[in-house]
Amino acid sequence: MRALTLYTAAGSLLLTTLAATPAGGAEAVPGTAELRGTVVAAARARVTGIDFGSCSQEQDMPGSLQCGTVKVPLDYARPDGRQIELTVSRVRATHKDPHNSKRRVPRQGALVFNPGGPGASGMYFPLIGLMPEWKRLAAAYDLVGYAPRGVGRSAPLSCQDPKHFFKGPSQAPTHPSESYKQERIARAKAYARGCAQRSGGALRHYHSLNNARDLDVLRAALGEERLTFMGASYGTYYGALYAALFPSRVRRMVFDAAVNPDPEQIWYRNNLDQSAAFEGRWADFREWVAKHHKVYRLGDTPAKVLRSYERARAQLAAEPAGGKVGPGQLQGAFLQAGYYDDYWPYRAQALSAYLQGDPKPLIGIAAPVTEAAAEAENSKAVYTAVECNDAPWPTEWRVWDRDNTRLARVAPFETWDNVWANLPCAFWPAPRQRPLDVRTAPGELPPTLILAAERDAAAPYQGALELHRRLGDSVLVTERDAGTHGIAGGPNACVNAHVEAYLLEGRLPVRRTACAPRPEPRPAT
Template structure:
C-alpha cells in the first residue's frame, strides 16, 4: 500500500487538488442518460464491457504535459460511475500503451499494470518498454505494456477532498500527540477532511470509489483492448485490486502477477492492515539503522543501532522545538525518512542527507524534506493521490467509529512501534466519520476457471507485511509463492534478482509455474 505520511497531521490539511474534473476535460463525469434502469452490478459491468469492446480505444499521441513521449500512445475508456446504472453517468479513464517490440508471432496480448495506492497512476508503466528497461526486454517483445489512471486518479475524473492552495506555509504539526488537546485537534481535522471529500467530490462519485468498482473498470479496459483474458501485474494495493478482480472475473484471467501483497481478509481490510503496517515499518527501520551503523565510517551517525536511534530521536526533538529553516519539523522529517524502510534503494540517499546535515549542511535537509508550496501541479497531484487513497479505503469497508478504540489501539502500538503509528492513525481517521455508506469488502478467494497466479513477496516488507502474501496464497488455490528471503523492499519484480526475474519471465512468456513454492535469496544489499 502506498503511504503518503502525515496527511492529516498538519495545522491545516495538505489537501485539496482540483474538484472533480471540469466538464470540458476528457475524464469528466457525463450527464446521466434518460434510461435510469437499475441492474445488478455484474449485469451493468457486462453491458459496459460489451460497449467498450465495440468502441475499442482510439490510440493517439499523448496530450502535451503528460510527459509521455512517442512511442507511448494514449486513449480513453468510458465506464459507468455506478455499475448498477450502466446507462447513467459515466467517466472516462485515461489509458496508455507501448506496443510490443517483438514480431507478430511473439506477441501474446496486453499486460496491464497497477502500481498501488490506492491513488497511484500507472501511466508510467509503458515507459519501461519504450526505454528498453533490461529486466523487461523479453516481456516487452510479447506484450503491449498498458497503464491506466484508476477512477478518480490524475486524468480519470480526478476527485478532491480539500484545496491544495490552502496549505500552511510553515511546518506541519507533530504527528505524535503530546496531550488530549492535540488528539482533539487531529480528530477535528480528520472529520473536516472527510466532509471535504463529500463536498468537493459529491456523494454520487464518492460512494462509488471502491476497489470492486475499480476491478470492474479493469475488466472494461480489458474488453476495450479487445482481449478475451487479462494479463495483469499489480504491486502493493495493486495486489488487492488483482485479487478482487480474480475473485469477480476468474475466467477472464490469463496470467496474473501480484507483487508485495495486501492481506485481503475481510477482517484485515483496512483498519487492521494499517495497524500491522506500523509494526512492520518499525522492524524495517531498525534494519536500515543497522545498515547505517555498519557504514559509520561513511555516515558518522553511530556504530550501533542504539547510537543511530539516539541520533534520530535527538534530531526529531530538535526539529520539533526549532524546525530546520523554519520549514522542516517532525512531520516533514518523517515523510522524508520513511522512504528508507519502504525501499532499500533509498537507504544511501536518506543516510547521506542526514549525514550532511549532521556535519552542518542544513540546506541538504531542507532541500530533501521541506514541502515545495510553490509547486502547484505537484501539490494538486499529491492531494488527488491522498484523496483517492482516503476515498477508496474508507468506502471499501466499515471502519471503527469509536474514538476510544482508535485511541486505545494506537496508544498501545505507539509504545513499542513509534515510528509510524500516530501519523498512520491520522492518515486514516477520516474513515471514522465517513459521510457515505461504507461497503462490505469482496470475499477474496479462487473460483472455478482461475488459472495459477504468481505471488512475489519479500519477507521483511514494511508496507505490505509478509503474512498478507501467505493469506492470499491460501485463498487463491493453484497460486505459487516466490519468497525473497531476508529482503524488505516494497515491490520486488522491478529489482535485479535472477532467481525471481527468470521466473517472472518464464511465467509471462510461457505460463510456467514451479511445481512448488520457491524461496530465493535477497537481492544485493545497497553499498554507499
C-alpha cells in the first residue's frame, strides 16, 4: 500500500501527460515512455532510499563525508531493464549558525550540486561546507554531491586506453595545415570508434535528458518531495531540462554560469560562441599581465605580452620543456586562465620564469600528470558522449573547416583546440537526441536564480540572458566586468548575499540586478 501511495504521488505528472496522449498510444508522444520510466524508477528509489555509510578507501574521501549509491535505469523507456548505480556523497546539515553559536538552524532539506562538464564529478562538493562562504548554507542543508552516469564509479565510460591518453609534448597550431587537419580528422574517427567499441549499445544512453531523469530519481532516493539544486556550467543545462520536464518537482534552483539552452545552440554553435568568448578573456589576461610588467617582464602592453607568449610557443615547439611540455600543453595551461582569474598570477609567473631560463614552474603547471590519466580519460569520454548524443552535429568536415577558419581569423587562441575536442561528434556512431525546447511560463515553475559573470568565456553571457528569457519568474544576477567561470560561494559578497537570501529564505531581487566585480588578482612575486 505504501508503494502504491508513493507511486501515485510521484506519478501525478505522468497521469496528466497520458491523459493528453493521442489515440495512437503512449508512444505517439515522444518521451512519454521515458517519463513513465522516470516515475517508476523514482517511486522505487523513494522506497529504497540511499544507505549512506563511510566512503570506501578507493573513493579516497575524508571521514566527514558519507557515501552511498542509487540505482537508475540505463534506458528509461525500459525501467525494469538494466540498472546502473550512481555514487552519491553527503554531509548532513550542521544546524550551527556561524554568526550565533547559541542558535540552532532548522534543516531545510538536501541541496544537490553538479559542477558541470559534462564529465565532472560532484563527489567532493559536500566538503565545501567547511569554507566560510558556505557555512550558512551548510547549517541548513544536507550538502549532496554525486557522480553522474558515466563519471567515476557511476557506470564509467571509456573511449581509449588511459595509458595512451596523455600524448605530450604536442603541437597546437592556431593556423593548422591541411595535413595536420587530416591527421586530426583521422584521430577523431578513431576516438569515436573507440567509444563505441568500449561501451557497446549502452553508449546511446549517456545524454543530458537521462542526466535530468537521474536527478529526479536521486531526489526521490533522498526522500525529497521537491528538489533544491545548484548547477554550475553544464549543470545549468540539465538543471534547465529538469525544470522543463518536472516543474512541479522544483523547490529552488540556482543556475551558476548558465549555458545557452536554445536547441539551435546545442552544442555545435555553443562551442563556436565559446571560442569567440575565450579570445576576449585571453585579452583580459594579457592586459592584466601588461599592467604588472614590473613583476613579470613580459611586456607593458597586451600586444607585447602576446609576443612573449608566442616566443615561448616557438621555443617549446623546437625543444619541449622537460620533454613533456610543448605548445599544446602551454595552450592548455593558459586556457585555464580563461576560466579562473585566480590562475593569472601563477601562469604569468611560469611564463616569465621559462623565458628567463627556468622551465620548472612551467613544467609544474603544464606537464601531463600521468597519475591522473584514468580520471582525465573518463572525463573526456563522458564529455564527448553526452555532447555528441545530445543533438545533431555537422557531419561534413567542410562545414567545420569553413566555420572555424573564419572564426580563427579573429579568435585564434581557442578555436582549433575546441574543434579537435569536439570533432568526434562529426563521426559519432550512436543515435542523436532531439534537444528539448526549454521553456516555462510565468507561474509554472517556482522562482529560480541565475548567476553570470559578464565576461565568462566558458559560458558566454548571452546564455544567461537566453535562459532568463526562457524560464518564467527567473531572476538574473550579473557580476559586472568579471569573467571567472562560476561565481557562487566565491569572494564576491554581493553575489553570495543573493544566493543565501534565495536558498535560505526563498527571497530574490524583484528584477535583474548586478554586483560590482570581485577585486583583480594580485601579482605573484
